[in-house]
Amino acid sequence: MTPIYSRITGTGSALPERILTNADLxxxxxTSDEWIRTRTGIRQRHVAAEGETTGDLATLAAQRALEAAGVKASEIDLIVLGTTTPDIIFPSTACLVQHRLGANGCAAFDVNAACSGFMYALGVADKFIKSGQSKKVLxxxxxxxxxxxDWTERETCVLFGDGAGAVVLEASGEPGIYATCLHADGGHKELLYNPVGVSAGFTDEPNHGVRIRMAGREVFKVAVKTLDSLVDETLQAAGMQESDIDxxxxxxxxxxxxxxxxxxxxMSMDRVVVTVDKHANTSSGSVPLALDFAVRSGKVQRGQNLLLxxxxxxxxxASALLRY
Known part of the structure; x- marks a missing residue:
């Protein structure tokens, strides 16, 4: 029996028009441009306009991915959207995007895994296709x-930006996604979190206390160590070596x-896709934005192996090792 792979057939992205440079900050x-650049590599970020929502950016990125794949919205049988900033509490932003695309009727749901949201969504979609339940997934x-x-908190306000990226994933007999690895550890919650919410309640602080709280140095240490072990796990799961990654x-x-x-x-940095200087940290939008940039700029070519x-x-x- 021929194995079923899930393969990326189209990519797309969307960024707000407004750009906020380090000089603006x-x-x-x-703060200073030098301070931000030397510690993060960030030079600018895109900021959503008043009234511009996560769903607006997601819809535009999805439309561009569908166009690149040559797939009609009506052909999509599943939408999985990674986000930690949904338009409204419910329905899910995936449902809102589905209706705007004209893909009504298929399953659609959000995944909240913070900055790993897209990777989690990709892992879920991959399993739906490999199980035979879905054939074309957004x-x-x-x-x-x-x-x-919080624009008065210099340690965090310089780090983040807005944006969206999308891929169309289709069932294929040819290799696509070789392996996905997903992990979590809630024991580190205090190092990076937003303390308020519907159930926990809001505060009397500005913006009801909705702000990112982060212990930067500790996050950095755990991230480097964790991603190091994730690389080994992903290569082993895919049956590949470092030299196989393009x-x-x-x-x-x-x-x-x-x-x-x-x-x-x-790997030489020449083989690493870097967009943090232009986009800053767009959380769930980060990896698909970088992927779309790499594809449309001609860097990534069909048949190459990518580690996300x-x-x-x-x-x-989370991670995914795939052949584009």
């Missing part, structure tokens, strides 16, 4: 993370973390 908070990662940024497409949170992962893989990985609040961490 110097006017808002006590996988999206989309965020408007700046809505929960491109590393990592979560775009911090250039230092990206460089540490590349060093572990013995992400790390986020929870903590969560």
């Amino acid at each position: 110097e006017k808002l908070v006590e 996988v999206i990662g989309a965020e408007t993370l700046t809505r929960m940024v 491109w590393l497409i990592p979560h775009q949170a911090n250039l230092r973390i990206i460089e540490a992962t590349a060093k572990r893989l013995k 990985e992400a790390f986020g609040g929870g903590f969560t961490w």
Whole structure:
């Protein structure tokens, strides 16, 4: 019996028009372009306009992915959307996007795994296809993370941006996704979290206390160590070696973390897709944005092996090794 693979047939992305540079941030908070660049690699970020939602960005990215794949929205039989900033509490943003695309009737749901959201969504979609339950799946990662940024807190406000990326995943007899690995450890919650919510309640702080809280140094240490072991696990699951990987497409949170992962893989930074300088950390949107950039710029070619990985609040961490 021929194995069923899930294969990416189209990619797409969307970014808000407004760009906030490091120089712009110097006017808002006590920081400098040099301080931000040397510690994170970030030069600018895109910020959603008033009234522009996660669903708006997700819909546009999805439309571009469908167009690239040559697939009609009506052909999609599952939508999985990774986000930690949904438009509304319910229905899910995936349902809102589904209706706007004209894909009504198929299963649609959100996945919240913080910055690993797209990777989790990709892992779920891969299993649906390999089980034979789905044939054409839309996988999206989309965020408007700046809505929960405290612009007076210089340690965190410089890190985040808004954006969305999407892929169309189709059943194929040819190799596509070789392996996905998903993990979480809620024991690290206090290092990176947003403390308020519907059940826990809100506060009297500005914006009802909806803001990111992060212990940067500790997050950095755990991320580097965790991603190091994730690389080994993913290669083993796929039955491959470091030398088999053509491109590393990592979560775009911090250039230092990206460089540490590349060093572990013995990869030149020339083989690593880096967009953190342009987009900052877009959470679930990060990996699919970088993938679409790499595909449309001509860097990534058909038949090449890609290692995608992400790390986020929870903590969560996830990867996928695939042939594009």
